[in-house]
Amino acid sequence: MSLTLNTFFIEDVAQKTKDTIEVFWLAIPTVFKVFAARASSCISVCSTVLGRIGDLDLPEDNFVMLKIKLHFFLFGVYASHKKDAQAIYAELIALEKLKGNLEDDKIRLHISVEIAFAKAYFFYKLKKGKYSKSDQIIVGENEKRYRNVINLIRENCDTVLAKMDDSFEVERGRVAILVCKILVNIEGGIAEDTFKQRVRSAIEIFGKYGCKRLELQANFLMVRLQQK
Amino acid sequence: MSSIDLEILAKCKIIDENWAELMSEIVMQKTQGKGSPKSSLKQEKPLSKELDAKPRIAPGNYFALNITEDSTRENVLFFSPSESALMYTKKIATDDQLDMLLAKMTYLGLLCLSMIEQAKVENLYNEHLVEYSMICDHGIWLKRKDNSLVQDWYKLRENFGFQNKEKSAEGPSTELYKIFQMHESNFLSVLDVEQMKMLLEKSMFSIVF
Numbered sequence: 001m002s003l004t005l006n007t008f009f010i011e012d013v014a015q016k017t018k019d020t021i022e023v024f025w026l027a028i029p030t031v032f033k034v035f036a037a038r039a040s041s042c043i044s045v046c047s048t049v050l051g052r053i054g055d056l057d058l059p060e061d062n063f064v065m066l067k068i069k070l071h072f073f074l075f076g077v078y079a080s081h082k083k084d085a086q087a088i089y090a091e092l093i094a095l096e097k098l099k100g101n102l103e104d105d106k107i108r109l110h111i112s113v114e115i116a117f118a119k120a121y122f123f124y125k126l127k128k129g130k131y132s133k134s135d136q137i138i139v140g141e142n143e144k145r146y147r148n149v150i151n152l153i154r155e156n157c158d159t160v161l162a163k164m165d166d167s168f169e170v171e172r173g174r175v176a177i178l179v180c181k182i183l184v185n186i187e188g189g190i191a192e193d194t195f196k197q198r199v200r201s202a203i204e205i206f207g208k209y210g211c212k213r214l215e216l217q218a219n220f221l222m223v224r225l226q227q228k
Numbered sequence: 229m230s231s232i233d234l235e236i237l238a239k240c241k242i243i244d245e246n247w248a249e250l251m252s253e254i255v256m257q258k259t260q261g262k263g264s265p266k267s268s269l270k271q272e273k274p275l276s277k278e279l280d281a282k283p284r285i286a287p288g289n290y291f292a293l294n295i296t297e298d299s300t301r302e303n304v305l306f307f308s309p310s311e312s313a314l315m316y317t318k319k320i321a322t323d324d325q326l327d328m329l330l331a332k333m334t335y336l337g338l339l340c341l342s343m344i345e346q347a348k349v350e351n352l353y354n355e356h357l358v359e360y361s362m363i364c365d366h367g368i369w370l371k372r373k374d375n376s377l378v379q380d381w382y383k384l385r386e387n388f389g390f391q392n393k394e395k396s397a398e399g400p401s402t403e404l405y406k407i408f409q410m411h412e413s414n415f416l417s418v419l420d421v422e423q424m425k426m427l428l429e430k431s432m433f434s435i436v437f
Contacts, residue, residue: 013326013330013427013430014427014428014430015376016330016334016376016377017330017333017424017427017428018428019375019376019377019378020330020333020334020337020376020377021424022372022375022377023337023341023371023375023377023378024333024336024337024340024377024418025419026362027337027340027341027344027362028340028415028416028418028419029361030340030344030361030362030363031340031343031344031408031415032415033353033361034343034344034347034352034353034363035343035347035352035404035405035408035409036408036412045416048416048419049419052419052420052421052424055421056421056424056425056428058428062372065368068368069360069368069369072360073360073361075358075360076356076358076359076360076361079356079358080354080356080358107368110367110368111368114367114368118358121357121358167366167367167370168366168367169366170364170366170367171366171367174357177357178357209365209366210348210351211355211359212351212355213354213355213356214355214357217357
């Protein structure tokens, strides 16, 4: 009896440790991103966490997911700071590799959608010349074309996201916004009524989730779409 | 660790709600005869809900603790272990050290989650179309509900003083920034692979046994 209790307790400690690492080690770069005085400190903290997770060598999906989220974190920070294109693209490559380590098919599908969206966003910004050293990046000219970016989203995000539950409604909203942003940029690009409807829905979703900046962006896009 | 943290821990019932009295007793025992300011350690009133540790515990370098005042905030004290306390913790059993480490990680994890939640309430961040962080609570970023830290947080989050406060008309909360500065080194201190391995390996060995 005492052995059982002891084993249970110790297992509990191990599980507690894993649970704490899974959440806390992702929360740390986030608080540095929000509160640290220097923007770059969240990058170094996130890189440190990634290194430590690698050293721990925990094979479970939860920890693969943690690594994936940390790479997404870096991608988001690099992209919003308009860092050099090579560094941003390297994160996308790392994400593609890590995706293959996931055991759960459903989670892998969710990650595939996120990666496809991140890629589409990256190529859209690359085409717009928003990143430094973009001439050094080796990607096909076709990939950077606006039409191909839209196809990437339609084939890899739209169909899958449509089948997902309500917890992915922000993702659906983001996809709608990105597609419409691209359509606004294409000469002669006309947004179908369905897209306008999707932007209207996105405005509601962003409002519901308190994403004020995205809500504002979506409203601005709506105006531009109406003018087309 | 500050008196704010101890107050939160008391609200979460992780430590005794009379922590201030207990701490002043400990401090007094170890410093009697060394000229400690006894008058300031007298405890006549019950523990107030406010963060008013200052009237009970006087700042100073004591046997087990170094206590300092926050120069920017009234009635906030910082507690750090003294050299002798650090030497003692190095000598105590590894199991106890690991328990303390897990408790520290749990508290800091809960604090982090509460800070992120309050940052959302006060719009302290600048969201982008590619916002990938724990600020998000949708899609792949949803917290796993069967995670024990998340469960603890749902149970205890109301005890974090700054939680769910409305955004102040004066601007973003400086309190959160101060808490971050106070714990910046603590957050980084938990990224210790060897200690994590000890926690995980200990359990693996025991399961085999």
